[in-house]
Amino acid sequence: MVFDQSLGVIRMRYRFGVDIGGTSVKAGVVDENYRILSRGSVRTPDTFEKSMKAVADLLFDLAGQMGLSESDFSCAGFGVPCSVIPGTGRLVFANNTNWKNVSIKNELSKYLSIPLYFGNDANCAVIGETLAGAARGKKHVVMITLGTGVGGGIIIDGKMFAGGDGLGAEIGHMPIVYNGIRCTCGLSGCFECYASATALIRQTKEAMAAHPESALNAWAKEHGEVNGQTAFDCAKEKDPAAMEVIDQYTSYIATGLGGLVNIFRPELFIIGGGVSNAGDALLDPVRAKLSSYTLAYDVVGSAPVQKAILGNDAGMIGAAYLDQMN
Ligand SMILES: [Zn+2]
Structure with a gap:
């Protein structure tokens, strides 16, 4: 939660969690208690550029459905089905998609201005299970x-x-x-x-x-x-x-x-x-x-x-x- 000086109130901050797969993209609005408050998915389009645009559209849709805007979110995190360099968002090895040596961060930054984080999908899964699932604590x-x-x-x-x-x-x-x-x-x-x-x-x-x-x-x-x-x-x-x-x-x-x-x-x-x-x-x-x-x-x-x-x-x-x- 953060204190909003202009409004004089404490506001909840949300996060986008995105699971990008070879056939579909799933995204959720996640709160500070690791709960998914709203979720949606789209089929993964055929090109990398179209896929990133579809991801951004999905996030704006989810926020809009909850009456939120991008400023209500502290960050967006993306799990991808391939090896990715976290800092640059560069996909370096993908044996299950055709995306290789492209920067997911550069492409998504055309649409999103909040901090963006990247990891491979299996790393995201172990983080989720450790924070909120079988390995909690x-x-x-x-x-x-x-x-x-x-x-x-x-x-x-x-x-x-x-x-x-x-x-x-x-x-x-x-x-x-x-x-x-x-x-x-x-x-x-x-x-x-x-x-x-x-x-x-x-x-x-x-x-x-x-x-x-x-x-x-x-x-x-x-x-x-x-x-x-x-x-x-x-x-x-x-x-x-x-x-x-x-x-x-x-x-x-x-x-x-x-x-x-x-x-x-x-x-x-x-x-x-x-x-x-x-x-x-x-x-x-x-x-x-x-x-x-x-x-x-x-x-x-x-x-x-x-x-x-x-x-x-x-x-x-x-x-x-x-x-x-x-
Ligand atoms: Zn192998």
Whole structure:
């Protein structure tokens, strides 16, 4: 809150939190208690310039609906689905959009005059979960998001760790297999090649081909597709091929988290993204396997692993508070 001398009153200050995705842009008006008071979304237009104009229009619409103007906002924060240099807003690597080496800050400054902050979407999610979600009150947190790829965010001593130029904490591109599967980033053996929803679907299809009699094949026929839920549903019914898929998939996740637990020793691992909807069917095997990768497990145990609780809201809340976590 701020004291407005001209009016002689204390005014609430708001923040814009924006989650820019490859297919849609979601934005919210966030208050000082991390609540999203108003929200909206638009489809991401086909060009970078049009996308930034659509983002600005969305923010002005949201403010207008609440009877607010830009001066009621202390800042706007943006989570982007790629690597971004926070200070300049320059997008340096984007394997899921065609935007590369453009300055999001320069483009948005044509429309907005409040301070603008930038971070990658996974970093925004861990900030949101740490301020207002599963890791509230924790100071050392690592989050992974299991979706099309694997996003990662690291909080150390209450601050986001993004590395030099803000380009670190790319947990999804940490190699876990020597000479492994080729990643969309151009490297090979990346964590996301084995732990993403895309990887789980590939592993499920491989099991279906190797075991035509499995319940996986019947499930796919009934639902008309294979998705991240297929193997979990069939493993629940004790289908051996499905149980093997889950065993292998959760072993890969535990391998990645094992490296992270020994480097960062987080108070909490948070797992978000679509695959996390499987809940304890995903988390219990990961917890059990993580013990065998944790240094001095028999003395101090491992880091707890919990599901993210804010869903898509984490990205918006975290983006709105990027300035406080750097
Ligand atoms: Zn990669």
